[in-house]
Structures are given as C-alpha cells and as structure tokens.
Amino acid sequence: MPDTTPAKKALLEVDDVTIKFGGLTAMDSVSFQIREGEILGLIGPNGAGKTTCFNVMTGVYQATSGEVRLDGVSLAGRRRHKITQLGLARTFQNIRLFKSMTVLENVMVGADAHSKVGFFDALFRLPRHRRTEEEALAKAKGLLDLVGIKARHDELAANLSYGEQRRLEIARAMATGPKLLCLDEPAAGFNPAEKVQLMQLIKKVRDQGYTVLLIEHDMKLVMGVTDRIVVLEFGKKIAEGTPAEIRDNPAVIAAYLGVDEEDAS
C-alpha cells in the first residue's frame, strides 16, 4: 500500500550556512532540515563542524552567510535567551549545572526562561505568581520523573553521579519548554549499560512530543536511536539519510576510516 502519511513539516531549517573563523571555514554551505517529531543525528569526525553548527543554531556564533530558521522564524542576530524562548534548548558537551543548587532548583531555573510572571507578581507573591510557581514545581518534578532522578530532587546537584548529572541537564533543558531539544554528546563518559538507558530516555523524550537533535560520537547509539542522520566532514555535509543508508554510504565510511572513497567502497 502506498504511504499516505503526510510528510512532517520542517521544524528547523539550516539554510546554506557558512561560517568562517579567519582562514578556516568551519561550516561550508550546509543545509539540512529537522522534521517535527523526529530524532536527527548530526555526526562526523573530530573537527567536522558539529559543535559549530549547534553554536550557530543557539546564537553563540553568527553565520557568515545563510540562516537558521525555527518554525519559519529566522534565528539570525537573536540573542541566546531569545532563541531559548523561541523554543530551542540545548545541553553541553561539558556539563553545566548549578552545582550548589538542588536538583529541583536546577530544573526550576530552566522553567524560568518561559515565565510570564512579572516582577510585581513575584515581589508581592500575588495569586498569579503562586499559581505559576506551583505549576512550575509540578512540571519540574514531572521532568525529573521522566529522566529517572525524581527521588534525588532535594539533593545538591554536585552530589549526583555523573550519569545523573547528565540526566539533570536534559531535564533542565526540557524545562524551558523547547520545540527542539539539542543534545551535545550526551553519552560522553558513559559505560555501555548507561548508553542503553540513555537511548531509551531519548526515545521516551521524543514520544512525549519533543523533536531531538543529537550530536554523538558513539555510532551504536546514533544508529540505534535516530530516524535520520546528517554527516559533516571538514565543514561540509557529505551525506544524509536513514541509519541504514548512512551505514552503507562509501563517503561516510571513508570519512571515518580516513581513506579515499574508492578504497572504501
């Protein structure tokens, strides 16, 4: 039977983005789209431009040319907090938590990015503020439950295990209410069992209605969890497709093995 499911709309569009650092072109006319509800993997050897791509998307760097659009809205020239408000959240390669705050407080800080309560509501603890606070608390606990660390909510973030801190980072990013959740090497430093659990968590997050962009070096994880994969090498997109297509792509194999394409095929 022909597939009659309508194609999902593009949530994020990276449109012909180039970024140069002096003489180095870290992204060279890169275009790809992330569709609503999918898990997209962004992979490539060291120095391929993956993190730079994240940084352009999240407003850390400005593209030299081209633009990134979220839900049709250009992110060019927007400040980081504005991009978060528009619905793009990220985690970092190096964990960035408020270590002297509790687990729950870390998630509440994320939720504040979307708070519509004004200064006076908060100052006089007006009913609107209290209601919003209660809702934020319930939502934060729900997110901690989702990532599997609800029992630790009163603990200082510094006292969590490494794996728990990574989960907390994901919960905090989700607390900003993103349309797109970008995970930068979330499995770094994980053992095989933790990687399997992370795969399950990423799928669970997507099943909650989130769209996920994943930068990850671990091929088994990327192949096991993503719907589609975009491959960068030396700042250029060299391939795009399903995990099965990417696994068999000679250009990708060559990029990873560091051999000529003809030798790899």
Ligand SMILES: Nc1ncnc2c1ncn2[C@@H]1O[C@H](COP(=O)(O)OP(=O)(O)OP(=O)(O)O)[C@@H](O)[C@H]1O
């Ligand atoms: N702020 C910067 N100034 C100068 N060069 C930069 C800057 N940021 C990144 N680069 C360079 O851009 C290229 C792409 O780097 P990037 O960190 O995006 O690669 P990556 O694919 O994320 O690599 P890795 O897997 O090692 O994290 C590299 O050559 C890097 O040295």
